[in-house]
Amino acid sequence: MVESVKRAVRIIKELTGASPRLGVTELADRVGVSKSAMHGLLRTLESDGLVVQDQESGKYRLGPALVTFGNAYLDTHELRTRALTWSNLLATRTDEAVWVGVLVHDDVLVIHHVCRPGNVAQPLETGATLPWNTTALGKAIVAFSPEELRTSLLSRPPAALTGHSVTEPEVLEAQLAQAREVGYAVEKQEATLGDAGIAAPIFDRTGCAAGAIGLVGPVERLLDERHRQGCSIATRETARSLSRELGAHRFGNRIASF
CATH class of the missing domain: 3.30.450.40 (GAF domain)
Structure with missing residues (x-):
């Protein structure tokens, strides 16, 4: 399996759980990567609308693109x-x-x-x-x-x-x-x-x-x-x-x- 894809999926799962908003440090600890690696993963996910960053807290949450994917799954x-x-x-x-x-x-x-x-x-x-x-x-x-x-x-x-x-x-x-x-x-x-x-x-x-x-x-x-x-x-x-x-x-x- 491709490790970067697994990590991206893990980030989305973590944000789907009981803590819908998480910071870079929290996500890095949960996924098991360095903060710099987590920054890169989050920037990639954010560029495609899969996560968004809260401007006040700096924490991340799920992005609007996931709604489109979910609706596509249901519609088909x-x-x-x-x-x-x-x-x-x-x-x-x-x-x-x-x-x-x-x-x-x-x-x-x-x-x-x-x-x-x-x-x-x-x-x-x-x-x-x-x-x-x-x-x-x-x-x-x-x-x-x-x-x-x-x-x-x-x-x-x-x-x-x-x-x-x-x-x-x-x-x-x-x-x-x-x-x-x-x-x-x-x-x-x-x-x-x-x-x-x-x-x-x-x-x-x-x-x-x-x-x-x-x-x-x-x-x-x-x-x-x-x-x-x-x-x-x-x-x-x-x-x-x-x-x-x-x-x-x-x-x-x-x-x-x-």
């Missing part, structure tokens, strides 16, 4: 493109917010978000990343992923976002088994207090879980027994339709199983 993602219409239909059918997500390492990246129909103010979550084990999306994807991937993810310490986040591997394994049995996964206040999620896997033309589509809403409404039943059916049917659009009709038996 096949699953997101095909999910646009189906997500709107699912939101209308259930009267709930809809998320579409993909697995990126240990996290779920929300690649599309349809707000709940109505005039209620809702923050747009497209681009958000959450630990896989704290979301219904993540559990739906992992449940239907190859056993090697499940084993690998469960072998690493799961993250916790709330006091309800499930971090015990044996409990997560049981949840994943349940998701495979019923065809959808559930999350209850594990990512955000007061919210719940229901999600089903989306398969691609290779038969692998390419992502998941799901609903997010207040726990008392989404998991109300009658509403939950209708929501889970609608979510599975939408995931099945999306899977067929991605070419998964060749794996009809597997799709029909959920």
Whole structure:
């Protein structure tokens, strides 16, 4: 691997973390290079808009070019493109917010978000990343992923976002088994207090879980027994339709199983 590229990526990751503004000395220490080398790396990144320097503090933060790159990734993602219409239909059918997500390492990246129909103010979550084990999306994807991937993810310490986040591997394994049995996964206040999620896997033309589509809403409404039943059916049917659009009709038996 090219060391300078690795260092540039490390700088961006450090600025993406808990400290969105860092000075040259702090970055040099974290990346493991001299201050002079860090100055050169930052000047190069700044020239292309990947980082910008705050004029008052002299510290660096992420630059506007990353927004362009991020939007380009989302705009060219096949699953997101095909999910646009189906997500709107699912939101209308259930009267709930809809998320579409993909697995990126240990996290779920929300690649599309349809707000709940109505005039209620809702923050747009497209681009958000959450630990896989704290979301219904993540559990739906992992449940239907190859056993090697499940084993690998469960072998690493799961993250916790709330006091309800499930971090015990044996409990997560049981949840994943349940998701495979019923065809959808559930999350209850594990990512955000007061919210719940229901999600089903989306398969691609290779038969692998390419992502998941799901609903997010207040726990008392989404998991109300009658509403939950209708929501889970609608979510599975939408995931099945999306899977067929991605070419998964060749794996009809597997799709029909959920």
